[in-house]
Amino acid sequence: MSQPCPSSSSHRPDLTTPRRLPLSLVAALASGVSAVAQAQDWNLSGFGTLGWAQSDRAEAYQRFIDDRGTWRRDSKLGAQLDWRYNPAWSLTAQAMVRPSERSDTQDTAQLTWLFAAWRPDNDSQIRVGKQRVPLFLNSENLEVGQTYDVARLPVEVYALTPTQDVTGVYASRSWWGDGSETSVEAAYGRTTLWYRAHLRDLGTRFSGLDADIFSLVGNWRTDSHRVRLGWHHVRSDGPQGQGVPDHYPLQPEGYYLVSGPGVPTTSHFTNDVVVLAADLALAPTWRLQLEGARNFQHAMHVAPSSTAGNLTLVKHLGDWHPYASLSRIVSQGSGARLTAALDRTVLPGQDLQSQLINASQRAAADAYPVLYQTSLALGTSLALGPRSKLKFEWLSTQIGSRSSLIDSPAGGEPIRHQRVQVWSVNHNFVF
Numbered sequence: 001m002s003q004p005c006p007s008s009s010s011h012r013p014d015l016t017t018p019r020r021l022p023l024s025l026v027a028a029l030a031s032g033v034s035a036v037a038q039a040q041d042w043n044l045s046g047f048g049t050l051g052w053a054q055s056d057r058a059e060a061y062q063r064f065i066d067d068r069g070t071w072r073r074d075s076k077l078g079a080q081l082d083w084r085y086n087p088a089w090s091l092t093a094q095a096m097v098r099p100s101e102r103s104d105t106q107d108t109a110q111l112t113w114l115f116a117a118w119r120p121d122n123d124s125q126i127r128v129g130k131q132r133v134p135l136f137l138n139s140e141n142l143e144v145g146q147t148y149d150v151a152r153l154p155v156e157v158y159a160l161t162p163t164q165d166v167t168g169v170y171a172s173r174s175w176w177g178d179g180s181e182t183s184v185e186a187a188y189g190r191t192t193l194w195y196r197a198h199l200r201d202l203g204t205r206f207s208g209l210d211a212d213i214f215s216l217v218g219n220w221r222t223d224s225h226r227v228r229l230g231w232h233h234v235r236s237d238g239p240q241g242q243g244v245p246d247h248y249p250l251q252p253e254g255y256y257l258v259s260g261p262g263v264p265t266t267s268h269f270t271n272d273v274v275v276l277a278a279d280l281a282l283a284p285t286w287r288l289q290l291e292g293a294r295n296f297q298h299a300m301h302v303a304p305s306s307t308a309g310n311l312t313l314v315k316h317l318g319d320w321h322p323y324a325s326l327s328r329i330v331s332q333g334s335g336a337r338l339t340a341a342l343d344r345t346v347l348p349g350q351d352l353q354s355q356l357i358n359a360s361q362r363a364a365a366d367a368y369p370v371l372y373q374t375s376l377a378l379g380t381s382l383a384l385g386p387r388s389k390l391k392f393e394w395l396s397t398q399i400g401s402r403s404s405l406i407d408s409p410a411g412g413e414p415i416r417h418q419r420v421q422v423w424s425v426n427h428n429f430v431f
Helices: 023-039 333-344 352-366
Strands: 041-055 076-084 089-099 107-121 124-132 165-176 181-199 203-221 226-237 268-283 286-298 305-315 320-332 371-385 388-403 419-430
Touching (some): 107 165, 181 352, 305 333
Antiparallel strands (some): 041 419, 076 089, 089 107, 107 124, 124 165, 165 181, 226 268, 268 286, 286 305, 305 320, 320 371, 371 388, 388 419
């Protein structure tokens, strides 16, 4: 809802003004305040999702989904305040209530965005503050489910990074062609990346990595099509400045010695993420959305690189928008091979040393986001009006050799070569 600030009136006596101030000056000040207030433009909006998801397995999938069902996977509530001082200057603040990034049992209310924006002209913009990095096709509207048709965006792609909000600076420049817009976006900022790891013997652990992120993104769009190509460079430091394992020196038998010479560590490591995405109109009632991403892991031999992709086809039938979505992610590189090696070797002895080595190897293998899975989603959204959508989805995920998105049971092998089926009902709304 947009409304001007309440303005002062020069015809109302100001009881707080000292009597020695001339009435003409009081009137001039009140008139100036009124003009500035009328020039300001406020817009307060809200968005949210009320979502239920249930799977056919007892193990938690995507943190919360199991055979008992949950509201916690998709439900959230947010509000955004946009204040435009004049055509060039504005301020945006966004707050959300949702499950905590640091706990599976707590909710959190947090300020997700707070930035000032300056437009020197219609084709340029500079923003400073906490804001969203333009990483994926739907990064800017990721939390507003009413703006897209799928029940949830493909986790295989969007799980490549645990957060997309940074505190820093952003700049963009647009060029207009014959019915098209080409733009370049650049951003630099700092954030804390919170990672969740479910260790089979020790339970769930959360760790925060301080990271610097630089992004460079090119966009091309028309009334019917949109294409995005982005490069994102991430430099991460260990939690609380501590080192993180760089490699596990395996013995010839395939395990590493807990009481041996120790595990080499590194104080920082880097990633390069390249994303290519498109949203295309194939025909008046058909849309094809594609996203491909490649994560290159550097300076850390134990963490895997990965390749992910998604293809979504949507049919528009009046208020109904049925869709089919296929996604896949595969871990690669030395980190993926080392994790597989840690999982492969299990010492048969029941002595304390053998059990300690086995438990340590399971913990090391579980600590990193290794993902081999393919998902097929069939669903539909129903527009209940311009501000509300109801969505139904069936999701079938085939786990490969392992997946960090499903919590494996204690003491045994990770869940592998098994299927998870999820049924979801979501109500997305804006106001």
